[in-house]
Amino acid sequence: MEDIYDAQYVKGVFDRCSDRYLTFSLLCSFGFTERWRRQCVAAMPHMGVPSAHGYDLMAGTGEVWPHLLKHFQSISSITAVDISSGMHRLAMQRLHAHRAHRINFVEDDVLASELPSDSADFVISTFGLKTFKPAQHVQLASLVARVLRPGGVFAMIEASDPKGWPLRPLYLFHLKVVLPMIERIFLRGAQDFAMIGTYSTNFGDAAEFAEMLRGQGLDVTFHRFFFGCATGVSGRKPVH
Numbered sequence: 001m002e003d004i005y006d007a008q009y010v011k012g013v014f015d016r017c018s019d020r021y022l023t024f025s026l027l028c029s030f031g032f033t034e035r036w037r038r039q040c041v042a043a044m045p046h047m048g049v050p051s052a053h054g055y056d057l058m059a060g061t062g063e064v065w066p067h068l069l070k071h072f073q074s075i076s077s078i079t080a081v082d083i084s085s086g087m088h089r090l091a092m093q094r095l096h097a098h099r100a101h102r103i104n105f106v107e108d109d110v111l112a113s114e115l116p117s118d119s120a121d122f123v124i125s126t127f128g129l130k131t132f133k134p135a136q137h138v139q140l141a142s143l144v145a146r147v148l149r150p151g152g153v154f155a156m157i158e159a160s161d162p163k164g165w166p167l168r169p170l171y172l173f174h175l176k177v178v179l180p181m182i183e184r185i186f187l188r189g190a191q192d193f194a195m196i197g198t199y200s201t202n203f204g205d206a207a208e209f210a211e212m213l214r215g216q217g218l219d220v221t222f223h224r225f226f227f228g229c230a231t232g233v234s235g236r237k238p239v240h
């Protein structure tokens with residue numbers, strides 16, 4: 001049995017999806033992913049520094065950067081971390097070449113990376129939580145707490161299981177049946193986007209991750225977006 005949470009397995013999934021990821025996520029979420037990225041950025045508290053530097057973890061092809069740079073004009077640089085070479089290549093060559101002077105892309109497993117302590121004014125992550133299992137979420141929470149400087153801020157969002165929402169069965173049908181079918185018929189893919197659906201339904205929501213961040217001493221607010229179809233966290237590392 002393959003471990004779908006093994007870093008190399010996850011890398012394979014995203015390397016194979018990278019060239020179609022942006023279109024697929026936009027169309028198949030009916031534009032919601034873009035709206036949720038924007039809402040995630042808006043949920044991040046103010047940074048309070050004139051020239052901010054921070055991390056975009058599980059950055060993909062840099063989908064959140066336009067929202068981030070527009071909302072926080074004080075950002076001078078972003079270090080993006082992603083394990084997928086495909087996503088990296090696409091991000092820097094095709095999509096954001098004009099922003100290259102403000103972006104430093106590190107191709108690495110976030111959980112194995114050695115980002116320096118107290119080095120970030122902000123940490124953001126959009127749709128990068130689902131490919132981790134709970135033990136890895138604990139590692140991620142500890143990383144976020146370690147790399148933020150005191151007073152530094154964070155926001156993260158992930159597609160979630162909208163428990164209790166009357167239309168939940170329809171949403172799950174879309175994720176588990178419709179998306180894999182679209183991939184099979186139109187993309188003739190290796191069911192990689194279907195794997196993204198599996199990660200999403202396994203994830204649940206960000207409530208447990210919020211607790212893990214609190215356990216690391218961070219001030220955390222938990223957010224639900226569109227009936228819980230996405231959930232997120234935002235907050236600050238206290239200044240002691």
Ligand SMILES: C[S@@+](CC[C@H](N)C(=O)[O-])C[C@H]1O[C@@H](n2cnc3c(N)ncnc32)[C@H](O)[C@@H]1O
Nearest residue numbers: 014058059060063082083084087109110126127
């Ligand atoms: C669903 S995509 C999200 C991309 C982007 N942030 C967005 O808003 O769409 C998840 C990304 O997480 C990356 N990823 C998964 N596990 C990782 C790990 N252990 N270290 C670094 N990146 C990872 C994948 O390569 C993929 O690009």
